[in-house]
Amino acid sequence: MVFLTSPLYALLSFLAATSSLAAPVSTQQQTNWMVVLGYWSPESDGEHLDYEHPLASGFSLADGEVEVEIPADVESGENYFIVLFGDSGNVSPNFTIDQIL
Known part of the structure; x- marks a missing residue:
């Protein structure tokens, strides 16, 4: 099981809102x-x-939401x-992932 210490939903909402402000409706x-x-x-640049392994792909911002799943091997x-x-x-802003075995 993977535990996110920051709400991923809020990060995705932030990104979508930021992007949709700049992107025309057709985009x-x-x-x-x-x-x-x-x-x-x-250790590296x-x-x-x-x-x-995208978390989500092939969706439209007009859909209003997209479901993502963090892989268990992260x-x-x-x-x-x-x-x-x-x-x-x-x-997005940085967040923490803690593996719970």
């Missing part, structure tokens, strides 16, 4: 939106984005974030 209705999990590491860590791709690449 919001496109079904090319994708949510991926990433993390920052002090850059964002570590898991493009191969390691515990404090520097996780999610990115909403579609018209830009809006990054």
Whole structure:
């Protein structure tokens, strides 16, 4: 089981609201939106984005919601974030994932 110490729903809502303010209605209705999990590491540069295993893809912001599931094999860590791709690449604030066995 995976436990998020910050509400993921709030992060996704934040990203959708931020993106929808900038995106025209026609862009919001496109079904090319994708949510991926990433993390920052002090040992290496850059964002570590898991493009191969998106949390959600092929949805429209006009749908109003999308269900995501954090994979069970994700390691515990404090520097996780999610990115909403579609018209830009809006990054959430960092959150913590704790593995509960």
